[in-house]
Amino acid sequence: MSQARLMDGTALARRIVERTARRAAELTGRTGTAPCLATVLVGADPASVTYVRMKQNRCRTAGIVSRHVELPAETSTGELVAALRSLSQDPAVHGILLQHPVGEHVDERAAFEAIAPEKDVDGVTFASFATMSFGGPGFVSCTPGGILRLLDAYDVDLAGKRAVVVGRSAILGKPVGMLLLARDATVTYCHSRTRDLASVVREADVVVAAVGRPRLIKGEDVKPGAVVIDAGYNPGNVGDVDFDSAALRASLITPVPGGVGPMTIATLLEQTVDAAARQLGG
C-alpha cells in the first residue's frame, strides 16, 4: 500500500528561523536596535504560560528581544486594551503577541483591535484579516501563513484545485480559506453544522483540518492523492486527522507534531523581523 510523503514542518521551520536570525542580526548590526516582540499574557493558564515561554525561547535563538507583560487573571478589558495601546505606541516594540485565551470576562476582540496593524505580527486584527482577504502589505495569521509556506515548499499548485477547510475560526479557518482563495483555489468552508462532512472532504484536492476534534477526518474521507494539512491540535499530540489511515490515501500529509505547529512559530518570528525592518527602516 502506498504511503503519503510527509510534509516536514520542523525542517522547513528551521530553515525559516535560520534565515530570520540572519536578518535579525543584520538589522541589529545596522541600526543598533534588535527586533523586539512584546508578549502579553493574562492570568496563568499553564498551557498559555508554556506557549509564551516557548515563543520567547525561540525569539532568543533568533536574535529577537522579547518583552514580557504579565497581567493578573482579573485584568479588565479596559486595562488590557490600555496595555496593548501602550505597546502599540512604544517605538521600542516592533511586534505584539497577545496570548489567548484571555479569560471569559474580557472582550478579546476589543483587545486584538488595540494592537496597531503594523505591529500585529500574530495576524489577529481585523486589518490583518482584510489584508489576507484582499491582499495588501499587512501581516497574516501565523498558522494560516505557515500552512501556505508549507504548501509552497512542497510545490503544491493551488490554482483551480478544490480546497476544503474544516473549521471557521477567526484566526485559523477563515483566514486560511481566504489565503487559499487568493491563490485561486476553489474553497469550501465546512464546520460543525456541515451535513455529511465526509462527502465534502472527499471532493478536496487539498484538505485543511482546523477544528480541534481528534481524528475527525478518516482515511476513507480522503480523496486518493489529496494533500492533507492537519492544523488541529488536541490533547495527547493528536491531530484532527486520523493520520495512519489518511497517510495511506494522501499524496502529502503533515504529521502531528512536526507539521503545522513549527511553521506557526517560524511565521511569528519572521513577521516580527519584517515588522522591525519596516519600523527601523530596513
Added chain:
Amino acid sequence: MSQARLMDGTALARRIVERTARRAAELTGRTGTAPCLATVLVGADPASVTYVRMKQNRCRTAGIVSRHVELPAETSTGELVAALRSLSQDPAVHGILLQHPVGEHVDERAAFEAIAPEKDVDGVTFASFATMSFGGPGFVSCTPGGILRLLDAYDVDLAGKRAVVVGRSAILGKPVGMLLLARDATVTYCHSRTRDLASVVREADVVVAAVGRPRLIKGEDVKPGAVVIDAGYNPGNVGDVDFDSAALRASLITPVPGGVGPMTIATLLEQTVDAAARQLGG
C-alpha cells in the same frame, strides 16, 4: 414542467423602504435632523451618474436628505481621501456612499478606508468586511445584505445547506459568502479559475451568481429544487444566470431585473437611517 417561484425583490424592497421612511420621519420629528447620505461621484461616467441620481431619488422618497459631492475625473487619491475624511468628520452627514469605479489612477481601497466605519452604509470598508466575517455591530455590503434579506423573506433555511458563491469580489462575492457562512451554510467560493464550474454549482442548495458574465449559469447546472440568486447585472438586463432554463429546475429564483437590484438600494437606505439613528441617539 414545473416552474420556480419568483423571489420578488421589488415588492420586498418596497416594504423595507416604506418602513425606512417611517423611521426616518420619526427620527426627523424627534431630533429635528433628517438622516443625511453623502454621495460622492468622481468624474461623469454615464452609468455612475445614473446610479447616483437613482439613489438620491430613492433617498428623497424615504425622507433621507442627500448631499452630493461631485469631483472632477482627474481627482487624485489624496484629494478624494481628503474629501471622504471631511465627510467622515462632518456631524451633519450620517452615511457616505462613494460611487465606484473611481478611475484607474485612484487607489480605490485608500478611498474606501477614508470612510468612517460608523458612516459606511454601503459596507465597503475593511471594518465592514470584518463585521460581516466575524459578526459585530457594523454595516453590511448592500448587495450581500439585500440577498440575505431576500433569502429570509422566502424562509430559506441556510443552516447545513451547501451554498455556492460564483465570484469573489470585495463587495459582493467575498462578503456574501461570509454572511452565508455566518448562517451556518457550507460555503464554496468559485471564480474564473474554478475547474468544471458546472459540477460545483450542481452541488449547491443555494447558488449566488455574482460574477458579471451573462448567462454563465445554465439550467442544467442547477440542482433540482435549488434556490438561485442572480446578483449579476450585464448589459441588456441580463443576469449571470440563464433564467428561462434555470427557472425550470430551481425552487426559488430571482428575476433580473426586479430581484437583487432593488434590495441593494433598500439596504442602503435602511442602513443610512440606522447610522443616523445611532449618531443622533435613536
